[in-house]
Amino acid sequence: MAYSDKVIDHYNNPRNVGSFDKSDADVGTGIVGAPECGDVMKLQLRINPESRMIEDARFKTFGCGSAIASSSYVTELVKGKHIDEAMTIRNTVIVKELNLPPVKIHCSVLAEDAIKAAIGDWKKHHEDGAPAAAEPRKAQEG
Amino acid sequence: MPKLPIYMDNHATTPVDQRVLEAMLPYFSEKFGNAASRNHSFGWEAEEAVDRARGQIAQLINAKSKEIIFTSGATESDNLAIKGVVEFYREKGDHIVTCVTEHKAVLDSCRALERAGKASVTYLPVDKYGMVDPDAVRKALTDRTVLVTIMYANNEIGTIHPVAEIGRIARERGVVFHCDAVQAAGKIPVDVERDNIDLLSISAHKIYGPKGVGALYVRSRGPRVRITPQMDGGGHERGMRSGTLNVTGIVGLGKACEVAASEMAEENRRLLDLRDKLQAGIFERLDEVSLNGHPTERLPGNLNVSFAYVEGESLLMGLHDIAVSSGSACTSATLEPSYVIRALGVSDELAHSSIRFGLGRFNTEEEVDFVTGRVTHEVKRLREMSPLYEMARDGIDLKSVQWKAE
Numbered sequence: 001m002a003y004s005d006k007v008i009d010h011y012n013n014p015r016n017v018g019s020f021d022k023s024d025a026d027v028g029t030g031i032v033g034a035p036e037c038g039d040v041m042k043l044q045l046r047i048n049p050e051s052r053m054i055e056d057a058r059f060k061t062f063g064c065g066s067a068i069a070s071s072s073y074v075t076e077l078v079k080g081k082h083i084d085e086a087m088t089i090r091n092t093v094i095v096k097e098l099n100l101p102p103v104k105i106h107c108s109v110l111a112e113d114a115i116k117a118a119i120g121d122w123k124k125h126h127e128d129g130a131p132a133a134a135e136p137r138k139a140q141e142g
Numbered sequence: 143m144p145k146l147p148i149y150m151d152n153h154a155t156t157p158v159d160q161r162v163l164e165a166m167l168p169y170f171s172e173k174f175g176n177a178a179s180r181n182h183s184f185g186w187e188a189e190e191a192v193d194r195a196r197g198q199i200a201q202l203i204n205a206k207s208k209e210i211i212f213t214s215g216a217t218e219s220d221n222l223a224i225k226g227v228v229e230f231y232r233e234k235g236d237h238i239v240t241c242v243t244e245h246k247a248v249l250d251s252c253r254a255l256e257r258a259g260k261a262s263v264t265y266l267p268v269d270k271y272g273m274v275d276p277d278a279v280r281k282a283l284t285d286r287t288v289l290v291t292i293m294y295a296n297n298e299i300g301t302i303h304p305v306a307e308i309g310r311i312a313r314e315r316g317v318v319f320h321c322d323a324v325q326a327a328g329k330i331p332v333d334v335e336r337d338n339i340d341l342l343s344i345s346a347h348k349i350y351g352p353k354g355v356g357a358l359y360v361r362s363r364g365p366r367v368r369i370t371p372q373m374d375g376g377g378h379e380r381g382m383r384s385g386t387l388n389v390t391g392i393v394g395l396g397k398a399c400e401v402a403a404s405e406m407a408e409e410n411r412r413l414l415d416l417r418d419k420l421q422a423g424i425f426e427r428l429d430e431v432s433l434n435g436h437p438t439e440r441l442p443g444n445l446n447v448s449f450a451y452v453e454g455e456s457l458l459m460g461l462h463d464i465a466v467s468s469g470s471a472c473t474s475a476t477l478e479p480s481y482v483i484r485a486l487g488v489s490d491e492l493a494h495s496s497i498r499f500g501l502g503r504f505n506t507e508e509e510v511d512f513v514t515g516r517v518t519h520e521v522k523r524l525r526e527m528s529p530l531y532e533m534a535r536d537g538i539d540l541k542s543v544q545w546k547a548e
Binding site for chain 1: 452545
């Protein structure tokens with residue numbers, strides 16, 4: 001199968017690879033997929049508790065080149081967006097941007113799920129009565 | 143720096159050896175006769191070439207010339223052998239014994255017979271090295287068994303089955319033994335007498351011959367084996383396989399067998415050295431790497447490795463200037479990881495992480511060194527990007543995690 005130039009570019013120069021400290025209250029972590037299916041994506045978003053804007057993003061992905069490219073692209077896509085807007089991102093945007101063939105559409109679905117899972121994780125800390133932005137920020141970039 | 147891209151997928155196919163090509167060339171336009179034309183020199187010339195090839199193939203596997211039937215390739219040979227035996231011996235029984243790691247040409251021929259209600263099939267498991275237990279073959283045989291079909295060596299993991307013993311068990315019980323020897327004939331010594339083989343499939347393009355031609359060995363004596371033809375027509379190949387012979391291809395297959403027979407010992411020493419160097423190089427430089435296949439009873443050119451926490455297709459993408467293959471689901475049409483690797487009891491995750499290196503006649507030490515370096519570099523890069531590698535390093539047992547799969 002031939003990959004699109006954009007998939008190859010993200011694969012060779014992945015954006016925002018790494019991890020934030022999971023215990024940081026401003027960080028939402030989403031892990032989706034399963035190893036036995038050949039795809040696991042971890043997406044982390046640093047969200048400003050006041051403005052609810054996504055200030056930064058990191059990913060790590062176990063999966064094919066299209067899965068890596070989808071998650072890499074998503075980190076670029078969500079940065080600077082309000083979480084309500086990020087929640088509306090559909091996988092079709094990823095498919096279009098990366099020119100994914102039909103057999104790779106599941107990679108884009110997984111990336112969309114990862115955004116929702118990460119925001120959902122952040123909301124757990126901030127909407128279930130947990131203190132907002134209480135801890136100092138400590139980023140671990142890997 | 144070796145010339146790129148590097149071809150290291152010699153289980154999939156091989157380039158035609160220059161000596162094979164030269165032997166074939168006159169048979170396109172100059173000596174173009176139909177081997178079945180019995181009444182002029184064009185036909186005689188073609189028939190002579192075909193007979194010479196029959197002899198070259200027979201010699202490679204210690205058979206007699208007349209026991210070689212030409213086909214379009216090993217898929218046809220497997221179909222003809224399996225369906226041909228079951229149909230011919232249907233009065234005697236309808237049970238087949240085979241194994242889960244066989245090639246699709248064998249497995250799907252068996253399944254087609256099952257679906258048609260013409261046979262019942264026992265699919266034997268393999269051990270963690272991919273080997274069939276001859277004792278399991280013995281226990282699977284019933285009064286209804288007409289065929290045992292077990293491959294000589296596996297195309298993914300290179301494991302060489304105890305074929306001679308399996309053949310002896312089948313012979314004792316008067317059951318026909320078919321062996322798909324596509325990866326073995328021309329690579330390691332195959333002897334239909336020593337190995338008690340009754341039917342044997344061969345392909346030309348796996349042994350530096352052309353694509354689209356193969357052969358089926360059909361034992362003529364001790365015991366004589368019969369098959370029902372699967373194609374109707376002019377009754378070529380002693381009635382077992384109709385169709386005008388692919389003379390050019392057959393000349394190529396014959397020459398490929400001759401070259402393989404004369405250079406096998408030396409070539410295997412060289413391939414084993416290269417393979418062992420590749421294996422040692424990868425295992426020294428990377429942790430959490432595991433071998434798929436038998437540690438010793440394995441084809442000299444085969445190395446199948448799982449790189450934990452790295453998905454196979456993404457690794458192939460990183461190795462874009464190296465042609466190897468992966469057991470990852472993403473490289474197959476079915477989205478399932480390799481059934482051969484899974485049959486070893488390896489987890490699906492490790493099956494997704496497997497890469498097959500297939501060394502062949504034209505690979506060099508310089509290429510092996512280059513591949514070792516590239517593989518090491520890419521695996522390390524992808525592990526830095528892998529959430530699984532990170533979790534494992536943090537001491538999280540991946541098996542205990544509740545994954546949110548779709």
